[in-house]
Each structure stands twice: as structure tokens, then as C-alpha cells.
Amino acid sequence: MKKSPIIALDFESAEKTFEFLTVFEGDVNVKVGMQLYYKEGPAIIARLKERGFDIFLDLKLHDIPNTVKSAMEVLASLGVNLVNVHAAGGKTMMEAALEGLDKGTPTGIKRPSIIGVTQLTSTDERQVKEEQLIQASLQQSVLHYAKLTKDAGLDGVVCSVQEAAIISEVCGPEFLKVTPGIRLPENDVQDQKRIATPEEARKEGSTHIVVGRAITGASNPRAAYEQINALWKGTDRNG
Numbered sequence: 001m002k003k004s005p006i007i008a009l010d011f012e013s014a015e016k017t018f019e020f021l022t023v024f025e026g027d028v029n030v031k032v033g034m035q036l037y038y039k040e041g042p043a044i045i046a047r048l049k050e051r052g053f054d055i056f057l058d059l060k061l062h063d064i065p066n067t068v069k070s071a072m073e074v075l076a077s078l079g080v081n082l083v084n085v086h087a088a089g090g091k092t093m094m095e096a097a098l099e100g101l102d103k104g105t106p107t108g109i110k111r112p113s114i115i116g117v118t119q120l121t122s123t124d125e126r127q128v129k130e131e132q133l134i135q136a137s138l139q140q141s142v143l144h145y146a147k148l149t150k151d152a153g154l155d156g157v158v159c160s161v162q163e164a165a166i167i168s169e170v171c172g173p174e175f176l177k178v179t180p181g182i183r184l185p186e187n188d189v190q191d192q193k194r195i196a197t198p199e200e201a202r203k204e205g206s207t208h209i210v211v212g213r214a215i216t217g218a219s220n221p222r223a224a225y226e227q228i229n230a231l232w233k234g235t236d237r238n239g
């Protein structure tokens with residue numbers, strides 16, 4: 001996956017998606033999530049591939065190992081660059097996911113990278129304690145899931161920018177730290193809890209940033225993308 005920000009295509013249809021993408025070339029990365037994939041199915045992936053985008057297929061699988069393994073075998077055949085599972089599904093489930101991906105990847109093609117979601121960026125300390133009944137701190141929980149994900153042989157995690165540095169220290173700088181919850185100072189936080197700016201993501205060691213509404217909801221999405229890309233890459237004069 002290219003280093004550029006990953007744009008979350010959280011749209012209701014292929015029509016809306018391609019309308020949005022008219023101002024973007026294949027040099028950007030895109031993320032297809034549940035809404036778009038459930039609506040349009042594998043055809044949306046084929047169309048995005050034709051346009052040259054690198055694709056993160058974000059379906060956050062979380063089920064018994066056998067089911068996840070078979071599902072990953074199917075997803076591997078789509079030719080996407082990155083997929084994910086919930087680390088809370090456990091080490092055996094994550095190992096099964098990797099096995100399914102290896103099995104389903106056509107010969108001669110690079111297997112998609114696979115990452116584990118630690119604690120969603122919409123989760124805060126209170127939810128971890130009261131709703132998940134986890135006694136450890138949110139950061140300890142994220143780090144625990146990151147280590148489990150690495151032990152299972154996966155390529156990295158989804159985490160917030162707040163945990164990227166400690167995960168780098170423990171799991172290594174090469175271990176992917178894909179960080180959503182990205183906001184510019186003027187953006188609304190919306191349903192996210194652990195947010196950060198693109199510059200913070202760069203400084204804390206995120207390997208990739210996922211950006212949805214700060215771009216898709218902007219009055220000029222292309223300009224918002226360029227601004228975020230420059231801040232992320234450190235090429236902005238004020239970054």
C-alpha cells in the first residue's frame with residue numbers, strides 16, 4: 001500500500017463513490033468498508049482496481065476461526081492490498097485468517113497484508129472499563145492486542161495515533177500502524193474518541209492514516225486531501 005492517506009469511501013453506492021473519485025487519480029489509496037461492500041459486492045473492488053487505486057478492504061472479520069479462514073480465502077481472490085480482523089477474535093482466529101489468505105491468494109500474486117483492529121478509535125477509557133469489563137488501561141489493552149496480533153503472524157494493527165509510538169517500540173517500526181480518527185483542528189470529532197491530526201500521526205510513527213469525513217465531507221475534497229497529504233508527509237510549510 002502506498003504511503004499516501006487512505007481515503008475511507010463511506011458512501012451509499014458505487015454511483016456516489018465514483019462521482020466523488022472523479023477528482024482523484026490512482027495515486028491515492030482507498031478504503032472500502034461495510035456500507036459500500038455490502039451494497040455493491042465484489043464488483044466495486046474490480047472497478048476500483050481498474051482505476052489503479054490501492055485498496056484496503058475493511059470488513060473487520062470477527063467469528064470462529066473456521067468461518068474467518070474460509071471468508072479470508074474468498075477475500076484473497078479479490079486482489080485487494082490490505083484486509084483486517086478484530087484482534088478480540090483471538091490468536092487462533094487471526095492465525096486462521098492468515099492461513100485462509102495464504103490459501104486464497106492466486107499463485108504469483110502478493111498476498112494482501114492483514115492487520116488486527118485493537119480497540120476502535122470510537123472507544124474511550126470508560127467503555128473499556130465499564131462495557132468491556134477490562135481492568136487494564138485502554139493503552140495496555142491496545143498494546144496487548146498488538147502483541148497478540150504480532151504473535152499470530154499478522155502484518156500490523158489498526159490503532160489510534162495515541163498508541164502508535166508504544167506499539168512501534170514493542171512490535172517494531174515495520175509493524176503496520178494504520179491509524180483512523182484523523183481530524184484537522186477545524187473538523188468536528190463526530191463519533192470518534194481518540195483523534196489526532198495528520199502531523200501528530202507522522203510524529204508518533206503511524207505507518208498509514210485513514211481519513212474519511214475530513215475529506216469526503218469537505219466543500220473541496222481534493223483541496224482537503226492535498227492539505228492532509230502535505231501535513232502527513234511533512235511537506236506543508238506549516239506542518
Ligand SMILES: O=C(O)c1cc(=O)[nH]c(=O)n1[C@@H]1O[C@H](COP(=O)(O)O)[C@@H](O)[C@H]1O
Pocket residue numbers: 008010033058060084117119120121122158159180181182192210211212213214
Ligand atoms: O478499521 C478501520 O478502518 C477503522 C478502525 C477504527 O478503529 N476506527 C475507524 O474509524 N475505522 C474506520 O476509519 C474510517 C474513519 O472515518 P472518519 O471518522 O470519517 O475519518 C471509517 O471508515 C471507520 O470505519
